[in-house]
Amino acid sequence: MIEVKNLRKTFHLKSGDVVALDGVSFSIEDGTVYGVIGYSGAGKSSLVRCMNLLEIPDEGTISIGDYQGIEARNGVPYYQGKPMTARQQNQMRRGIGMIFQHFNLLERSTVYDNIAYPLKYTGRSKAEISSRVCELLELVDLRDKIDAFPSQLSGGQKQRVAIARALAASPKILLSDEATSALDPDATESILTLLKDLNRKLGITIVIITHEMAVIKTIADRVAVMEDGKIVEEGTVYDIFSDPQATITRRFIASASPLGKIDKMIERNSSLTQVKPGEVLVKTTFLKDCVGEHILTTMAQRFHIDLNIILANVEYLHGNPLGGTIGILSGPQENLEAGIRFLEENHVRTEVLKDGRVD
Amino acid sequence: MAEWIKSIAPYLYTYRAKFFAACSATFQMFYKAGLIAFVIGLCFGILLVITKKGGIRQNAVIYQVTNLVINVFRSIPFIILLIFLIPLTRAVVGTAINVKGAILPLVFGTVPFYSRQVEVALSGVEEGKIEAARSMGSGTLGLIFRVYLHEALPDLIRVTTVTAISLIGLTTMAGAVGAGGIGSFAINYGQNQNHSDIVNVCVIVLLAVTFVLQSIGNSLSKRTTNRSLFQVRRGNGGTEI
Numbered sequence: 001m002i003e004v005k006n007l008r009k010t011f012h013l014k015s016g017d018v019v020a021l022d023g024v025s026f027s028i029e030d031g032t033v034y035g036v037i038g039y040s041g042a043g044k045s046s047l048v049r050c051m052n053l054l055e056i057p058d059e060g061t062i063s064i065g066d067y068q069g070i071e072a073r074n075g076v077p078y079y080q081g082k083p084m085t086a087r088q089q090n091q092m093r094r095g096i097g098m099i100f101q102h103f104n105l106l107e108r109s110t111v112y113d114n115i116a117y118p119l120k121y122t123g124r125s126k127a128e129i130s131s132r133v134c135e136l137l138e139l140v141d142l143r144d145k146i147d148a149f150p151s152q153l154s155g156g157q158k159q160r161v162a163i164a165r166a167l168a169a170s171p172k173i174l175l176s177d178e179a180t181s182a183l184d185p186d187a188t189e190s191i192l193t194l195l196k197d198l199n200r201k202l203g204i205t206i207v208i209i210t211h212e213m214a215v216i217k218t219i220a221d222r223v224a225v226m227e228d229g230k231i232v233e234e235g236t237v238y239d240i241f242s243d244p245q246a247t248i249t250r251r252f253i254a255s256a257s258p259l260g261k262i263d264k265m266i267e268r269n270s271s272l273t274q275v276k277p278g279e280v281l282v283k284t285t286f287l288k289d290c291v292g293e294h295i296l297t298t299m300a301q302r303f304h305i306d307l308n309i310i311l312a313n314v315e316y317l318h319g320n321p322l323g324g325t326i327g328i329l330s331g332p333q334e335n336l337e338a339g340i341r342f343l344e345e346n347h348v349r350t351e352v353l354k355d356g357r358v359d
Numbered sequence: 360m361a362e363w364i365k366s367i368a369p370y371l372y373t374y375r376a377k378f379f380a381a382c383s384a385t386f387q388m389f390y391k392a393g394l395i396a397f398v399i400g401l402c403f404g405i406l407l408v409i410t411k412k413g414g415i416r417q418n419a420v421i422y423q424v425t426n427l428v429i430n431v432f433r434s435i436p437f438i439i440l441l442i443f444l445i446p447l448t449r450a451v452v453g454t455a456i457n458v459k460g461a462i463l464p465l466v467f468g469t470v471p472f473y474s475r476q477v478e479v480a481l482s483g484v485e486e487g488k489i490e491a492a493r494s495m496g497s498g499t500l501g502l503i504f505r506v507y508l509h510e511a512l513p514d515l516i517r518v519t520t521v522t523a524i525s526l527i528g529l530t531t532m533a534g535a536v537g538a539g540g541i542g543s544f545a546i547n548y549g550q551n552q553n554h555s556d557i558v559n560v561c562v563i564v565l566l567a568v569t570f571v572l573q574s575i576g577n578s579l580s581k582r583t584t585n586r587s588l589f590q591v592r593r594g595n596g597g598t599e600i
Contacts, residue, residue: 098491102487104488106488151585166494
């Protein structure tokens with residue numbers, strides 16, 4: 001289990017102090033994929049760098065891998081009551097793999113030598129290193145590129161090499177800092193699939209930092225939303241997607257869902273979103289237990305409501321369906337109210353986006 | 360051959376023994392001062408990169424002091440430095456004249472320039488590679504040898520070539536402390552005695568040396584870009600052949 005408690009980090013720049021982490025706490029179960037999402041400057045990169053002490057937090061405690069209860073005080077990390085030596089910090093980092101947005105491979109080393117880099121710290125013989133590298137290349141499906149230089153590889157292949165390198169010393173934890181942000185959609189998908197596979201096959205815990213909700217949706221089990229150095233919302237991906245609380249979370253979800261288009265449409269006053277007096281523009285969310293039931297039709301028939309659907313979508317999050325529709329309801333006012341009440345009684349979350357009723 | 364040289368460069372032929380001695384003196388100054396300056400300059404360059412702000416062993420005091428010393432020595436013209444250092448040279452090597460007396464000032468004249476060049480070459484290594492290596496548990500030495508020097512090798516070869524050529528230039532001034540060499544030969548036997556053939560041949564020799572150094576540097580630098588200098592080929596099984 002990874003546990004981070006009350007992490008604080010301030011950067012003192014010439015232009016003033018920047019609070020990157022403002023009391024961040026969370027814990028991650030072994031073997032899960034944990035996503036951290038936020039806009040740039042939210043502090044997520046600082047967070048992941050503090051987790052393997054590339055950046056030393058000002059205050060807070062970190063328990064990660066074999067190092068339980070590292071305590072930072074005034075920018076100095078303490079382990080078992082003593083300041084951590086450089087050697088201890090290096091030792092700790094060797095137990096945590098990390099991949100980056102720009103891959104950071106050594107340009108003058110072949111794929112083989114790049115992957116062998118961390119193995120030199122494991123005290124293995126040349127032959128053992130060689131067989132381990134081949135094993136890793138098999139794992140990331142790049143066997144034929146063993147003697148290639150990074151400049152001869154595509155972005156996706158470079159990231160695969162970086163993943164193999166990060167996993168070389170068999171860490172239990174992999175930190176991913178915007179690992180797919182520099183990749184095209186195809187490469188992004190293949191890297192995410194690979195990460196998910198590795199998570200299943202090796203049981204490795206993955207902490208994934210991103211600004212794309214689609215990435216979270218694809219592979220994360222749980223997600224934390226960061227803003228201004230704080231975690232504003234945390235939970236399972238399904239819960240966060242079906243019932244976002246914070247404004248920023250809603251914005252992230254809108255960016256990853258076809259239903260998110262509606263905000264833009266309303267803003268631009270699209271003809272589809274015009275409501276006549278007495279009509280309401282409604283967003284409904286169907287959770288896993290009621291997707292696929294004909295609740296909307298039942299409501300329309302029972303309460304004599306006309307239903308004009310503008311957008312509809314069903315997506316699967318870890319096999320659980322999450323549905324949503326946006327449409328205009330029209331009918332007598334008391335019928336509309338009864339209809340909406342009926343939806344809510346049936347656990348369909350209803351949100352009025354635009355209201356043409358007169359009170 | 361001898362006749363031909365006699366016809367086109369009669370004075371050079373007359374003073375040929377002096378000429379060969381001058382070439383030998385230049386060569387000795389070049390490789391002795393060069394080797395020492397290479398090692399010291401490399402160390403200073405590395406020191407600058409790792410101690411500067413944001414470096415892997417940030418240390419404002421060491422950085423500022425090194426920086427200041429380098430700047431001071433860089434701004435003294437070599438011919439002045441040569442004379443200025445006479446007491447120090449005498450204290451260190453026992454004499455301030457001849458080839459022996461020229462080595463120390465040549466090192467002082469080369470190291471500041473070379474350190475700066477090394478600093479620039481190493482600064483070209485991307486921050487991200489350093490960070491990745493740190494995340495894999497590399498310490499200071501690992502970062503210097505396995506990342507900085509390794510990744511910057513083509514650039515290091517390039518700046519070493521430039522420095523070597525500038526060192527050849529400095530050796531021509533060493534005649535001022537009686538070290539001889541091609542420069543002083545050209546002045547004493549060529550210019551001062553009005554033997555223009557000697558001056559011309561000295562220029563050609565220096566040009567040729569510069570050209571050869573530059574070509575070697577360019578070729579090495581090209582061959583090390585994206586390649587290991589001593590690359591081991593591997594078969595499919597990952598075993599080394």
